[in-house]
Amino acid sequence: MKSKAIENTGKRISLQTVERLSVYRKVLEELHRNGVEYVYSHQLAELVHVGSAQLRRDLATFGSFGNISKGYPVHAMILTISKLLGTDTLQNVALFGAGNLGRALLYYRGFEERGFRIAVVFDVDPDKVGRVLAGRRCYHEQELEQVLPEFNVTIAVLACGPESLIGLAHRLSKAGVRGILNFVPKQLPELKGVYTENIDISAKMEKLSFLYHFGGF
Amino acid sequence: MKSKAIENTGKRISLQTVERLSVYRKVLEELHRNGVEYVYSHQLAELVHVGSAQLRRDLATFGSFGNISKGYPVHAMILTISKLLGTDTLQNVALFGAGNLGRALLYYRGFEERGFRIAVVFDVDPDKVGRVLAGRRCYHEQELEQVLPEFNVTIAVLACGPESLIGLAHRLSKAGVRGILNFVPKQLPELKGVYTENIDISAKMEKLSFLYHFGGF
């Protein structure tokens, strides 16, 4: 796997570790809600279906926080991981495309508790432009350059049509966006200084299909 | 990375290779639409942002199909990859949850051309049960055991609430489902004989956020 690892306090944090950290935090939040204060590596590891050694190693990449006999402090770990992921403070996100998927994302209540807020919506459909959807004003995609700076957006979510996708990506890059989450099943160009992450739902199904047809069990 | 590799014709196909195959096929489809008949590994590699050696190696895992001087035959490769992924024939999928996301998936036209068809919908909301959504009848989740067998479903997509998620997973397992695509940001249990794949949108954003905050470029 192409592993762009990041330099931290002398230790490198691989992207795979980062992905697991999201999961750890998610489960830790649940433990926290249940009043659990400390958790052992093997307990948490079992909850997230990961080896306990790997869990300890992941956590060790950004400094040790485990109490040697009580285990890991749940709440402190949540805060530490949040800070590492940059989600300790709310980030504004721009949504492109107010179709079925776009609106589903708009109405989803779960982003805020994970540190993200869809602040603006863009579309090309004249019927949608100018309207207010779930409290967010919908602008025309052409207005991107004027509107985006107002909202201090660093991440763009693409749930639009595939037509002008490439051009859009370049414009976003120029407009200062630093991350793109792309739901459109079409290849984006590589943009310098912008990290792009694809979510291809059909591809995930294909993976499941492969496993099923090959009897991967 | 936990690499459950699959035994094929003596060669193992890693899941990472499978994921890339989806991308290859997606791009190959586009080339095919544009009338391209053959493509060289370095051309395709550039389109998908992968090293050409890796591309050739990926393709070689299921037998060689590259014409040594013309490159790879676009259409034949599409068919071969489709067969490998099991998407050469349409597969029925069951959707759980007809909320915002669920409906977005229901109305999405793109699944069929990738080999999947949402055949049934389940929900717990009495307002939705019994209604027909985008041509698909909505059943109550309780009816799962009776209804599922009619539709020959092997993959379930979870876009429901987190409340009875674990129980649902176990029931799906018992009902013969072989793959679960889970959009609910909650940890599923490990089910013997069922492969589960999670799509956590917030987690993807967290990853982007991490990269941005750490200046991973």
Place this chain on the structure above:
DNA sequence: ACTGAGCTGTGAATATAATAACAGCCAACA
């Protein structure tokens, strides 16, 4: 105080993935 059970953090060992590099082939062309 002392012992023992059980935890974390981590060096060492292993498994896996990505890259480089090249042998052998084919077509085009002189």
Place this chain on the structure above:
DNA sequence: TGTTGGCTGTTATTATATTCACAGCTCAGT
């Protein structure tokens, strides 16, 4: 027909990720 350029498939190499296994610590129970 001989030669050359550029391609694939694959082997060798390097880089990365995971797992093992244990030193060293902490506390509970005596």
